Amino acid sequence: MGLIVQKYGGTSVADPERIRAVAEHVARTRHAGDDVVVVVSAMGKTTDDLVRLAHDVAARPSARELDMLLTSGERISISLLCMAIIDQGCPAVSFTGSQAGIVTDTTHGKARIVEVKADRIRDSLAAGDVVVVAGFQGVSTARDVTTLGRGGSDTTAVALAAVLGADACEIYTDVSGVFTADPRVEPNARRVDHLSYEEMLEMAATGGRVLALRSVEFARNDRVPLHVRSSFTWAAGTWIRDKEEGMEDAIVSGVTHDVSDVKITVDRVPDRPGIAARIFRALADEAVNVDMIEQNVSRDGHTDISFTVPADDLDRTVTVMGKVAAEIGAGGFTHDTQVGRVSLVGAGMKSNPGVAAEMFEVLATEGVNIEMISTSSIRISCVVREDDVERAVQALHAAFHLEGT
Amino acid sequence: MGLIVQKYGGTSVADPERIRAVAEHVARTRHAGDDVVVVVSAMGKTTDDLVRLAHDVAARPSARELDMLLTSGERISISLLCMAIIDQGCPAVSFTGSQAGIVTDTTHGKARIVEVKADRIRDSLAAGDVVVVAGFQGVSTARDVTTLGRGGSDTTAVALAAVLGADACEIYTDVSGVFTADPRVEPNARRVDHLSYEEMLEMAATGGRVLALRSVEFARNDRVPLHVRSSFTWAAGTWIRDKEEGMEDAIVSGVTHDVSDVKITVDRVPDRPGIAARIFRALADEAVNVDMIEQNVSRDGHTDISFTVPADDLDRTVTVMGKVAAEIGAGGFTHDTQVGRVSLVGAGMKSNPGVAAEMFEVLATEGVNIEMISTSSIRISCVVREDDVERAVQALHAAFHLEGT
Numbered sequence: 001m002g003l004i005v006q007k008y009g010g011t012s013v014a015d016p017e018r019i020r021a022v023a024e025h026v027a028r029t030r031h032a033g034d035d036v037v038v039v040v041s042a043m044g045k046t047t048d049d050l051v052r053l054a055h056d057v058a059a060r061p062s063a064r065e066l067d068m069l070l071t072s073g074e075r076i077s078i079s080l081l082c083m084a085i086i087d088q089g090c091p092a093v094s095f096t097g098s099q100a101g102i103v104t105d106t107t108h109g110k111a112r113i114v115e116v117k118a119d120r121i122r123d124s125l126a127a128g129d130v131v132v133v134a135g136f137q138g139v140s141t142a143r144d145v146t147t148l149g150r151g152g153s154d155t156t157a158v159a160l161a162a163v164l165g166a167d168a169c170e171i172y173t174d175v176s177g178v179f180t181a182d183p184r185v186e187p188n189a190r191r192v193d194h195l196s197y198e199e200m201l202e203m204a205a206t207g208g209r210v211l212a213l214r215s216v217e218f219a220r221n222d223r224v225p226l227h228v229r230s231s232f233t234w235a236a237g238t239w240i241r242d243k244e245e246g247m248e249d250a251i252v253s254g255v256t257h258d259v260s261d262v263k264i265t266v267d268r269v270p271d272r273p274g275i276a277a278r279i280f281r282a283l284a285d286e287a288v289n290v291d292m293i294e295q296n297v298s299r300d301g302h303t304d305i306s307f308t309v310p311a312d313d314l315d316r317t318v319t320v321m322g323k324v325a326a327e328i329g330a331g332g333f334t335h336d337t338q339v340g341r342v343s344l345v346g347a348g349m350k351s352n353p354g355v356a357a358e359m360f361e362v363l364a365t366e367g368v369n370i371e372m373i374s375t376s377s378i379r380i381s382c383v384v385r386e387d388d389v390e391r392a393v394q395a396l397h398a399a400f401h402l403e404g405t
Numbered sequence: 406m407g408l409i410v411q412k413y414g415g416t417s418v419a420d421p422e423r424i425r426a427v428a429e430h431v432a433r434t435r436h437a438g439d440d441v442v443v444v445v446s447a448m449g450k451t452t453d454d455l456v457r458l459a460h461d462v463a464a465r466p467s468a469r470e471l472d473m474l475l476t477s478g479e480r481i482s483i484s485l486l487c488m489a490i491i492d493q494g495c496p497a498v499s500f501t502g503s504q505a506g507i508v509t510d511t512t513h514g515k516a517r518i519v520e521v522k523a524d525r526i527r528d529s530l531a532a533g534d535v536v537v538v539a540g541f542q543g544v545s546t547a548r549d550v551t552t553l554g555r556g557g558s559d560t561t562a563v564a565l566a567a568v569l570g571a572d573a574c575e576i577y578t579d580v581s582g583v584f585t586a587d588p589r590v591e592p593n594a595r596r597v598d599h600l601s602y603e604e605m606l607e608m609a610a611t612g613g614r615v616l617a618l619r620s621v622e623f624a625r626n627d628r629v630p631l632h633v634r635s636s637f638t639w640a641a642g643t644w645i646r647d648k649e650e651g652m653e654d655a656i657v658s659g660v661t662h663d664v665s666d667v668k669i670t671v672d673r674v675p676d677r678p679g680i681a682a683r684i685f686r687a688l689a690d691e692a693v694n695v696d697m698i699e700q701n702v703s704r705d706g707h708t709d710i711s712f713t714v715p716a717d718d719l720d721r722t723v724t725v726m727g728k729v730a731a732e733i734g735a736g737g738f739t740h741d742t743q744v745g746r747v748s749l750v751g752a753g754m755k756s757n758p759g760v761a762a763e764m765f766e767v768l769a770t771e772g773v774n775i776e777m778i779s780t781s782s783i784r785i786s787c788v789v790r791e792d793d794v795e796r797a798v799q800a801l802h803a804a805f806h807l808e809g810t
Contacts, residue, residue, distance in 0.1 A: 016461035023462070050481070056421035057428070058488035065491070068499050069484035072477040076455070079474035083463035086470070094473050099548070120548075143504070143525075 002167035003125070004029060007039040007135065007157035011174040012231035013077050014044035022172075022231060023084035026130060030090050035125050037164065039135045039157040040081055042073025063108035067137075067147045071097070074134035074153075082132045092130040095120060097137035097145075102156060104138035104146045110287065111138060111146035113155065116163040125164075133160065151212020158215045162222035169224050171211065176230040177237030178203065178210050180402040181255045185390050188403035192238050192253060199253050199347050200226075200240045202379040205291075206343035207258030216240070243347075251348035251355060252400040257389050259340040261291060261308040263371070264317060268331030269305050271298040275328050276305065282324045288313045292341075292374045292383065302331075306372060308383065311337065339371065340389035343381040344396060356380045362399045368392050407572035408530070409434060412444040412540065412562035416579040417636035418482050419449035427577075427636060428489035431535060435495050440530050442569065444540045444562040445486055447478025468513035472542075472552045476502070479539035479558075487537045497535040500525060502542035502550075507561060509543035509551045515692065516543060516551035518560065521568040530569075538565065556617020563620045567627035574629050576616065581635040582642030583608065583615050585807040586660045590795050593808035597643050597658060604658050604752050605631075605645045607784040611748035612663030621645070648752075656753035656760060657805040662798050664745040664791050666696060666713040668776070669722060673736030674710050676703040680733050681710065687729045693718045697746075697779045697788065707736075711777060713788065716742065744776065745794035748786040749801060761785045767804045773797050 006026065013019050030036045050069050054061040061069075078094040085092040101117030124131045135153025140146045148155050154171060161169035178200070181189040195203070197220035204213040210228055219226050219240065229237030243249070269275055276295065283290055288309055296304040309317050314335065321333050342363075349355045359380055363370060368391065372383035384392055397403065411431065418424050435441045455474050459466040466474075483499040490497040506522030529536045540558025545551045553560050559576060566574035583605070586594040600608070602625035609618040615633055624631050624645065634642030648654070674680055681700065688695055693714055701709040714722050719740065726738050747768075754760050764785055768775060773796065777788035789797055802808065 016458065019462045053421065053481075053485060054488055057424045057485045058492040060492070061488045062491050065484040065487045065499055068487070068501075069481060072480040072484075075477040075480065076458075076474060079470040079477075080458060080462045082470045082473070083459055083466045086467050087463035087465070094470055096473075096550075145501075 001033050001035070003035040003037070003164055005037045005039065005157050005161040005164070005166045005169045006172060007153055007170065008041065008172045008231060009153065009174070010041045010044050010046070012172050013040055013081060016080075019077075019080050019084050023081060023088050025231070025234060026085050027088035027090040030130050036130045037121060037125070037160055037166070038081065038130060038132045039153055039160065040074060040077045040132060041135050041153040042070075043077050046073040046076070064144055067108045068145050070147050071134070071137040071145050074136055078132045078134045085130055085132070090130055091128055092132055093124050094132040094134075096134045097156070098139035100133040100160070102138035102159070104140050104148065106140040106142050106144065106146070107287070108144075108146055110149035111140060113138060113148070113159050114141065116159055118160065118163050121160070121164065151215060154212045154215030155218060158218040158224055158226070161224045162218060166224065169219065169226050171226060171228045172231035173210060173228065174230065174232060175210060176233060176235060177228050178208065178240075179254065180404075181393055181397045182209075182257065185257065185393050186255070186397045188397065190402065190404040194243070195238060195240045195253060196243050196347050197240060198378055199345055202343070202345040202376065203254055203256050206341060206345065206379065206381055207256040208254070249348035249350075250346050251352050252344050252346035252402065254345050255393050255396045255400070255402065256343045256345060257340060257393050259386050259389055260311045261339060261341055262311050262314050262317075263306060263308050263336045263339045263383060264321065264333060265304060265306045265336070266321070266325060266330050266333040267304055268302040270329050271301050271303045278328055279305065279321075279324055282320050283309075283317065286316045286320050288317050288320065292372050292381065294372045308339070308341070308372070338386045339383050340386040341381050341383050342389060342392040342396065343379055344400070345379045347378050349378050349380070358399070359396065362395050363392055366391055366395045406438050406440070408440040408442070408569055410442045410444065410562050410566040410569070410571045410574045411577060412558055412575065413446065413577045413636060414558065414579070415446045415449050415451070417577050418445055418486060421485075424482075424485050424489050428486060428493050430636070430639060431490050432493035432495040435535050441535045442526060442530070442565055442571070443486065443535060443537045444558055444565065445479060445482045445537060446540050446558040447475075448482050451478040451481070469549055472513045473550050475552050476539070476542040476550050479541055483537045483539045490535055490537070495535055496533055497537055498529050499537040499539075501539045502561070503544035505538045505565070507543035507564070509545050509553065511545040511547050511549065511551070512692065513549075513551055515554040516545060518543060518553070518564050519546065521564055523565065523568050526565070526569065556620060559617045559620035560623060563623040563629055563631070566629045567623060571629065573632055574624065575632045575634060577634060577636035578615060579635065579637060580615060581638060581640060582633050583613065583645075584659065586798055586802045587614075587662065590662065590798050591660070591802045593802065595807065595809040599648070600643060600645045600658060601648050601752055602645060603783055604750055607748070607750040607781065608659055608661050611746060611750065611784065611786055612661040613659065654752035654755075656757050657749050657751035657807065659750050660798050660801045660805070660807065661748045661750060662745060662794050664794055665716045666744060666746055666788075667716050667719050667722075668711060668713050668741040668744045668788060669726065669738060670741070671710045671726065671730060671735050671738040673707040675734050676706050676708045683733055684710065684726075684729055687725050688714075688722065691721045691725050693722050693725065697777050697786065699777045713744070713746070713777070743791045744788050745791040746786050746788050747794060747797045747801065748784055749805070750784045752783050754783050754785070763804065764801065767800050768797055771796055771800045
């Protein structure tokens with residue numbers, strides 16, 4: 001008798017047939033003896049359709065109202081899934097983010113969970129109900145409806161698993177786990193059985209689309225075991241949890257890539273203390289997620305600074321930089337959307353210093369030019385031309401023998 | 406500087422173009438100086454679509470979950486309308502039924518408002534915002550999402566107008582007001598300029614589809630002036646309010662009809678005190694809305710009892726009667742869906758005793774057989790064969806000269 005949190009993404013509940021299949025699986029889990037909390041996303045492309053509708057009625061939809069609108073998507077999926085579970089003879093009750101006690105800050109569209117008041121969920125579990133919770137949404141400290149942004153349903157699931165002390169948080173999706181590379185780019189990509197939180201964090205941060213970064217951070221902080229698996233085959237997938245003693249770390253667990261970033265270059269920045277801080281403080285204040293940063297060697301008391309931001313943040317970045325570049329006396333700034341990032345992730349890199357050198361050699365052999373480099377103890381990332389990304393992924397996947405046996 | 410509550414039905418906000426047209430009208434009202442509270446239904450056929458979806462996933466959808474599902478419809482319309490109003494340069498904020506403080510009992514699908522805590526609305530109005538409220542929905546005393554049933558958005562609008570002391574409650578719809586008969590049945594039907602609450606109540610109760618009964622009851626209790634008008638022409642429509650002194654009452658204000666009732670006949674009911682009470686208490690306990698009741702003359706210590714119920718309540722009625730008929734020793738019961746009701750409504754009937762006789766003569770001349778009769782001081786209703794209903798409406802409309810000048 002344990003507690004399982006199951007999260008189902010949009011493709012898992014895309015139509016009535018899929019919803020009934022998920023309901024059967026939930027009922028089976030419950031009847032096997034575990035308590036079950038289900039977190040569900042909006043059906044299929046509902047969220048995209050709603051965003052389009054918003055732009056049909058308003059040139060610049062209000063962020064508060066956009067959150068009100070989008071949260072209707074999960075309201076539909078939780079109630080339908082709940083009906084279907086009850087129809088399987090399994091008592092169930094649905095809760096919106098607000099009813100589930102997901103309290104967030106007031107940043108509409110990208111709210112952060114500040115507290116989870118799970119009393120209603122606990123009461124319903126104690127009463128024997130399966131609890132179905134709307135992912136992606138919460139209620140702000142100002143009592144307004146909020147959304148958690150991209151991957152928000154994963155975050156909801158992991159936050160609930162942490163607060164409720166769940167034995168596992170199962171993330172059901174349309175792929176069978178986490179792969180050594182995106183199978184659409186590298187057909188020899190192989191499912192990974194186990195990853196550490198740190199590896200999964202680096203993969204999520206560098207383009208591994210299966211899990212959102214924030215949900216992995218939550219899981220790591222509270223040591224919530226994650227199990228990423230398919231709602232189409234129901235087969236075991238990839239476990240993300242603390243490595244057990246004695247397990248050997250893979251030198252490279254996967255190759256990730258991301259073509260959604262934009263590279264910004266600020267020219268002729270006066271090379272004085274505090275100038276870089278001015279730029280990145282101004283961007284942080286507008287909630288722009290700066291990723292890689294590179295500063296060139298100084299010449300004539302000036303330097304160039306390059307950094308990457310998500311394409312979604314480009315408008316805000318341009319606004320901020322238009323102001324800041326003038327204030328700091330820079331020569332100007334440009335942006336380049338035709339870039340991509342290729343990364344190697346593996347916990348074993350810590351004790352294998354040659355990985356970076358080998359990566360650069362492989363890319364050089366392929367004629368791929370490296371524009372920016374950043375590293376962590378278990379990751380190496382290179383910014384390259386967008387056109388070179390797929391070739392780079394395939395070459396690295398082969399060079400590090402990730403296709404397995 | 407007054408306060409206007411405007412309610413828009415599903416056809417008024419059926420698509421982005423209609424939503425923008427409504428937003429313009431709201432902004433125009435606000436800019437003219439009045440505070441505005443807008444109550445809005447789900448877009449077009451959204452609610453019907455959602456009900457269909459529920460039946461696709463579950464044989465018998467849970468009432469609680471159905472309410473959760475259906476309330477997503479107004480969540481979409483309030484947020485879209487609010488964005489469009491803001492886009493007109495008019496500050497606005499949307500509230501769900503729960504956020505608007507619409508507290509109901511726990512009867513899912515047909516909840517009654519028990520309290521309106523309008524503090525958030527008052528605060529937003531004081532801040533200069535147009536307030537857009539989701540119609541049809543509330544939050545129960547058990548903190549679950551509820552819906553108010555058929556015509557629930559009208560009820561929301563009138564309840565808010567009453568609590569906020571609005572100067573008028575404008576009900577925008579796809580017709581230009583209340584008519585002397587359904588124009589689809591009687592092409593000579595004419596828009597009525599003024600009606601008393603009592604007349605509107607009788608019309609709503611007998612098939613006048615423009616306003617739901619409960620919303621008119623609310624309006625009468627709190628003397629809220631109602632203005633039923635078109636959101637397509639924006640022209641003045643029908644006012645429903647207290648008659649001014651000296652205004653003469655029309656003998657007949659309109660002919661209404663309804664073919665949604667079912668006639669139940671209980672055969673050979675033992676003619677003892679308390680038997681009728683047993684039947685109707687059992688139906689009341691299951692929230693069946695019994696309308697007309699007729700008991701035949703007793704023979705051999707037995708009698709027949711006929712009554713009508715809405716078609717929506719038929720399943721529950723059959724369940725209840727199956728039990729009760731056996732308990733009271735009745736011979737059995739039958740139901741007949743091929744009936745209709747035709748009614749004459751007019752405040753002047755009180756002082757004109759010949760109206761009923763004339764109505765029966767008109768129907769007799771048309772060869773329409775009367776199966777049941779019920780009257781109030783300002784209404785006469787006859788149950789007839791469903792096939793005779795349209796002919797009866799047309800004959801009565803002509804005989805009482807309702808086509809006007």
